[in-house]
Amino acid sequence: MLKGSRILMTGxxxxxxxxxxxxxxxxxxxxxxxxxxxxxxxxxxxxxGVHTIVGDxxxxxxxxxxxxxxxxxxxxxxxxxxxxxxxxxDNADGVxxxxxxxxxxxxxxxxxxVGVYAHKHDPEALYSEDDPVGGGSLGHYTGTKLAGEGVAxxxxxxxxxxxxICRMAVQYxxxxxxxxxxxxxxxxxxxxxxxxxxxxxxxxxxISNDDVVxxxxxxxxxxAVPPPVVNWCGDVNIPQVELVEYLASLAxxxxxxxxxxxxxxxxxxxxxxxxxxxxxxxxxDWKQGLKxxxxxxxAPREVAAH
Numbered sequence: 001m002l003k004g005s006r007i008l009m010t011g012x013x014x015x016x017x018x019x020x021x022x023x024x025x026x027x028x029x030x031x032x033x034x035x036x037x038x039x040x041x042x043x044x045x046x047x048x049g050v051h052t053i054v055g056d057x058x059x060x061x062x063x064x065x066x067x068x069x070x071x072x073x074x075x076x077x078x079x080x081x082x083x084x085x086x087x088x089x090d091n092a093d094g095v096x097x098x099x100x101x102x103x104x105x106x107x108x109x110x111x112x113x114v115g116v117y118a119h120k121h122d123p124e125a126l127y128s129e130d131d132p133v134g135g136g137s138l139g140h141y142t143g144t145k146l147a148g149e150g151v152a153x154x155x156x157x158x159x160x161x162x163x164x165i166c167r168m169a170v171q172y173x174x175x176x177x178x179x180x181x182x183x184x185x186x187x188x189x190x191x192x193x194x195x196x197x198x199x200x201x202x203x204x205x206x207i208s209n210d211d212v213v214x215x216x217x218x219x220x221x222x223x224a225v226p227p228p229v230v231n232w233c234g235d236v237n238i239p240q241v242e243l244v245e246y247l248a249s250l251a252x253x254x255x256x257x258x259x260x261x262x263x264x265x266x267x268x269x270x271x272x273x274x275x276x277x278x279x280x281x282x283x284x285d286w287k288q289g290l291k292x293x294x295x296x297x298x299a300p301r302e303v304a305a306h
Contacts, residue, residue, distance in 0.1 A: 002071070002217045003027040008102060010034065010057060011075030011111070012050065013041050016168065019175035019209040020075065020216070025049045033057055033065060034076070043065030058094030062101045071220055072102045077148075079141055081291040095148045099155040099163075099278045107223035108163045109216065114205075114231065114268045115142040116167065116237035123202045126237075129229045130165075131141045135268035153227055162223035169233035169270050172289065172298045173209030180265060180291055181206060185247045187297055193259040197264035205236035205270035208284035215279040222278045235282045240267055246287065250294040253300035 005028045011017030012032040024030050031051040036042040042052050053065055074095070081087030099108060118132040135142055149165050156163035172179035177186065187194050207219060241257065248255035
């Protein structure tokens with residue numbers, strides 16, 4: 001894990017970025033660039049040891065942001081842009097502005113999404129980094145995130161910034177709501193039906209936040225010009241139904257799920273081979289990791305509710 005480094009992070013007010021920031025802040029000089037629009041967010045992160053910078057990397061003036069960071073970990077994104085224009089500003093233009101400002105960095109980690117892949121007809125097929133892209137599984141988000149990858153590649157080449165593009169799969173953990181598995185678990189505990197999208201892969205590649213953080217250092221070490229692309233995923237793909245039923249078993253309830261043509265979240269069976277060659281294997285078993293998520297986030301809520 002990174003220690004003693006001067007790092008700029010974006011996205012620390014989100015579920016993934018927050019988990020990363022909590023892990024990196026104690027042992028690094030961590031700076032967090034965000035709008036901090038939620039009540040108490042800035043105070044929370046300052047108390048956690050983060051040097052907070054209020055700003056909007058996609059639209060605002062970056063002159064007050066230092067430009068001498070060793071590493072930049074760019075996680076922030078507009079996950080639900082209302083239009084193509086809004087998505088391009090936040091998920092593509094902002095990447096260019098941030099990379100130009102931080103062009104002295106030793107390495108830049110750009111977080112993308114596995115949602116950029118074009119869907120395959122075989123639901124058991126693995127998705128690897130060289131597979132066709134252009135998926136529109138989440139509206140303007142996936143399209144503009146793919147545009148952001150192109151921007152990251154171009155800026156890396158133009159300014160000689162060692163960069164790595166990491167396509168995030170399904171992260172989970174004990175931070176915030178626990179990620180997508182946590183969302184499923186909340187639905188189960190509320191007695192609602194979990195919707196699983198038809199036509200997607202049969203499985204989800206889940207990765208613990210502990211492994212996400214552990215892999216940041218070797219991923220930054222693999223940054224290059226032009227940037228490599230890596231699936232930021234777990235080692236195994238879990239069938240969606242098996243995952244939902246396991247989550248229900250943790251709470252001692254029956255899982256209620258259905259396959260839907262529209263709605264739900266897209267699933268992708270990821271090929272972890274390239275990531276394994278860079279980071280080595282995950283250290284958190286998915287069942288143990290999800291059990292810890294349940295015990296630390298949802299079990300206390302169940303006790304409090306009764």
